[in-house]
Amino acid sequence: MKKEKILLVDDEPDIIDLITYNLEKEGYEIQSATNGRDAIEMAKRFVPDLILLDVMMPEMDGIETCVELREQDSLRNAIIAFLTARGEDYSQIAGFDAGADDYISKPIKPRVLISRIQALLRRKVQAEEVPGLEEVGGIIIDKEKYLVIFQGKELNLPKKEFELLALLMSKPGRVFTREIILNTIWGNDVVVGDRTIDVHIRKLREKLGDKIIKTVKGVGYKFEPR
Amino acid sequence: MKKEKILLVDDEPDIIDLITYNLEKEGYEIQSATNGRDAIEMAKRFVPDLILLDVMMPEMDGIETCVELREQDSLRNAIIAFLTARGEDYSQIAGFDAGADDYISKPIKPRVLISRIQALLRRKVQAEEVPGLEEVGGIIIDKEKYLVIFQGKELNLPKKEFELLALLMSKPGRVFTREIILNTIWGNDVVVGDRTIDVHIRKLREKLGDKIIKTVKGVGYKFEPR
DNA sequence: AGCAGGAATTAAGACTTTGTTAAGTGATCA
């Protein structure tokens, strides 16, 4: 699994040390900055997945920094969370407007922080999407290796079956019409009989069980994630 | 702009009143429940955009409730936020695992709460924006998945019924004449008897209840949102 | 009350779309 990158911005070295220690222990890759200006420079190169930003900083405060970070195109889908002292409630309001995704109260409790960060990154991962490898409803399909893993077993599907499964799984739940299936897998001009698709579907069902691919009569087929 | 729906779950009436008052003032549509069981029932019908869930409740606590709510298909993209008393940090950890999106500390400060909710809903809107999915009067119709969710239950409608429902729901309240229905669903040239539409309407009413589709004698039919 | 037009209801049968099986055609590979 890819190491996720976190940029930590706080003017107090003690806090930086504490957080860095705890997050590195969790396997994240951490970089830190002690002021807004540096943070922006660093963010451009480091391209973090998550930015933890102290609100109270000399010179350029967190809010200001946040606004500038948000203008960076490369950080469009980075997550920004503020670190704020209890009682600084105004910052929550201004912070969300500045484009923050969350805020975390000081004093920092490591366990809480980690759990919070996991939740934030999980949300981000959902939003992203990693091509090539997909996992839905217990089935893993690896387009690079041309491999399907189902109930712990590796399956070597023939080309057409594999492509058909990959297509259905690319949008779990969504119905693909026969027409679209033909166009996608066989190409716009190739003409094959109507039953051909059925037969391939049948073979997939033989291998993956009957419940995974569902027929929508008169429309098409869909992959039904458990 | 559509009113956003919030379901509030807390066993203390005072809290309910306080929050309801503040959120209604902001233009949200609020429903509330005082225990987890009711909350789940209500959620199925109400289909809220956001659920505020007290962690500490008798019988079924917030975490448990959250887990069950997350299993509801119709709540797939609802946002769930916990209300927690200061010091209940354990709840933050368990809560995120249970599928919560955020937590909000008590005591509730109205200004902070509202700002927080706005941020959460803003995030939701971004995450959604998926065409083909519509929600009207507690019924969700998903053209991609060819699926209707009604009172928390998934319905698999046959093609014609589905198309008919989709048509009526596309403009809630508007009357569609028989002629337009025929032209849209059957095509301009296809000729089917007049009663055919009635029969399909009837089947829809069997499945969705009698009140949802209304007859306008001599004119046509309309979908009657709540 | 009686009537007429439209709509609801029902069940039966026609019709479509899929499932299933087995067999045929190539292609590939030792």
Add this chain to the structure above:
DNA sequence: TGATCACTTAACAAAGTCTTAATTCCTGCT
């Protein structure tokens, strides 16, 4: 070159959907 595998087709079976037709039910009107 014979075995195996992938793919396609054909033919029939099985589901499931759509239509129709016959009848009853409403509602407003005279």
